Amino acid sequence: MRNEVIASLLVVALVVGAGVGFLVGYASQRTTTSVSTTTLTETPTQTTTDCIQTGIHGSLYVRVVLDNTSRPVVGDNVTATILNYCNTEEEVPLGYTNDTGYTSSPVDWTGDLLVKVTNDFSGASYMFLAQTSGAVSLATLSLPSGHTVIRPIACYGAFPATCSNTTSTAIAIE
Numbered sequence: 001m002r003n004e005v006i007a008s009l010l011v012v013a014l015v016v017g018a019g020v021g022f023l024v025g026y027a028s029q030r031t032t033t034s035v036s037t038t039t040l041t042e043t044p045t046q047t048t049t050d051c052i053q054t055g056i057h058g059s060l061y062v063r064v065v066l067d068n069t070s071r072p073v074v075g076d077n078v079t080a081t082i083l084n085y086c087n088t089e090e091e092v093p094l095g096y097t098n099d100t101g102y103t104s105s106p107v108d109w110t111g112d113l114l115v116k117v118t119n120d121f122s123g124a125s126y127m128f129l130a131q132t133s134g135a136v137s138l139a140t141l142s143l144p145s146g147h148t149v150i151r152p153i154a155c156y157g158a159f160p161a162t163c164s165n166t167t168s169t170a171i172a173i174e
Helices: 002-027
Strands: 059-066 076-085 088-096 111-119 125-132 135-143 147-155 166-169 171-173
Touching (some): 059 076, 059 125, 111 135, 125 135
Parallel strands (some): 059 135
Antiparallel strands (some): 076 111, 125 171, 135 147, 147 166
16 A cells, blocks of 8 residues: 555656646746737629529530540530620630540530630631520531531420521631
8 A cells, every 4th residue: 555655646746746847847938929910901892683584594504525536525615605795704614525425414504605625735726606595506517627506405385486597617726
């Protein structure tokens, strides 16, 4: 029992000694306090306008193929610029063409679109105009001729005039 008391006192003495050493060492270190101040100034209020189309609207999918063989072109970057977006222009990325030549997403909007297809490797770009209405349409761009066929693949509502093929030629821009 006497050995246990001595061992306990020895442990207490070690703990107390370590604590005192820590406090003495810690108190002798310099401390620096920095204060960061942020000044906020009032700016004019900005308003954001969201354009929302109601009712039946159109969508445009884009596919890129090679002339004569109709083989899909992989890896072309496709964007569409909505030309009638709240009296301004709005760019919509459609993604890169996949192994079937299609982009990963469509542009969902009724109106006038300027579609740009760019090959990141060569830097060659093609642009064509498309118009969507009450239909889901597919624009097929043939390269290098730039021949573009836009045809409906699904029609909505009573808009038979919107369900007809259109043909145009894309303008090559270098």
